Amino acid sequence: MIVFLHGVPETSALWDKVRAEFDDETVALQLPGFGCPRPDGFGATKDDYAEWLVEQLETFDAPVDIVAHDWGALLTYRIVSTRPDLLRTWTADVANGAHPDTEWHSYAKTWQTPGEGEAYFEAVLALPIETMAEAYEGFHLGHDDALTLAGWADATMGSCILDLYRSAVPNIYATWGDAFGPSAVPGLVLYPEFDSFAVESKSHEAALMFNAREATLRDVGHWWALERPEEAANVIKTFINSVR
Numbered sequence: 492m493i494v495f496l497h498g499v500p501e502t503s504a505l506w507d508k509v510r511a512e513f514d515d516e517t518v519a520l521q522l523p524g525f526g527c528p529r530p531d532g533f534g535a536t537k538d539d540y541a542e543w544l545v546e547q548l549e550t551f552d553a554p555v556d557i558v559a560h561d562w563g564a565l566l567t568y569r570i571v572s573t574r575p576d577l578l579r580t581w582t583a584d585v586a587n588g589a590h591p592d593t594e595w596h597s598y599a600k601t602w603q604t605p606g607e608g609e610a611y612f613e614a615v616l617a618l619p620i621e622t623m624a625e626a627y628e629g630f631h632l633g634h635d636d637a638l639t640l641a642g643w644a645d646a647t648m649g650s651c652i653l654d655l656y657r658s659a660v661p662n663i664y665a666t667w668g669d670a671f672g673p674s675a676v677p678g679l680v681l682y683p684e685f686d687s688f689a690v691e692s693k694s695h696e697a698a699l700m701f702n703a704r705e706a707t708l709r710d711v712g713h714w715w716a717l718e719r720p721e722e723a724a725n726v727i728k729t730f731i732n733s734v735r
Contacts, residue, residue: 492551493731495519496544498561499652502526502643505560509716512724520547522563524651526643535651536658537667541569545577554579554676556731560716561585561688562655565663571678571701572670580734581674582727584681584715587693589671589700591664595656596688602656612649631685631712640714671700678703679730681723685712704730 493515495506503519503526510517521527523543524535533539544566548555556579559567564583571581587593595603602608615623623641628634664671680698682691684707698705706726711718 492553492555493517494548494551494555494557496557496559496563496567497522497525498559498563498565499655500525500644500648501561501640504639504643505714505716506558508720509558509724509727512721513728520544522651524647526645526648529647529651534658535654537566537569537655537663538658540655541566541573544570545574548574548577551577556580557582558727559583561713565589568671568701569663569667571674571676572667572672575675578676580677580679580731582679582681582730584683584686585689585694586680586682586697586701586703587690588662588697589664589668590690590693590697591662591668593662593664593690593693595659595662599656602653603660608653608656612646612653616644616646616649627714630687630714632714632717636714636717639717673700673702677730677734679727680705681708681715681726682706683708683711683713683715685710686715688713706730 497503497505503521506519523530523533554577557567564585565588567581567583568589601611620641624637627637627640678701680703682689682694708715708723715723
């Protein structure tokens, strides 16, 4: 089983085009509050999402191949370190987010600031979807894919994003880093060539920390799963098949 996990600000539909390239059985998990309701009492902190992910993975009959993006990737680095028994392989991007010296991007810093984060989402959600899409086009996305991404945002997602990022100050390494180290499970760190939220040197150093293989995805940005699904799927398949 190949399990796909999205990030922020996305839903499981991020993976539709990539999953279409696989003959294997696949499933795309949906983070609570992202394109679906936020469960009553769910805190939406990084630890809440990590616990939720463990619960989801425990429902499968055997360890899975997980493919994760953005915050899905950061949660995966936690599972790799604390519950490797649930995984057969792992593939994840933004490894710089697991680096001890990483610094959050400017959007995250806004979301982590009380008042400013709420005002950000209030303003963004009031924009026409075409205007939202234009902003995403600045991150190497074509117009149609940018429209798709813009259409996923809602107030529930916004509230979860605020709580998630506010639980990760100054970074995830500060509270999860003690468990980080060479992975007992084969791993692949992806580095998209034009990802505005990735830092190549720190991604490389984090890959070394986890003893993971590395692959560069050429001519794509942060949302590589939308841009070049066939090429991305081929890289992932090659890795997964190499350890079968």
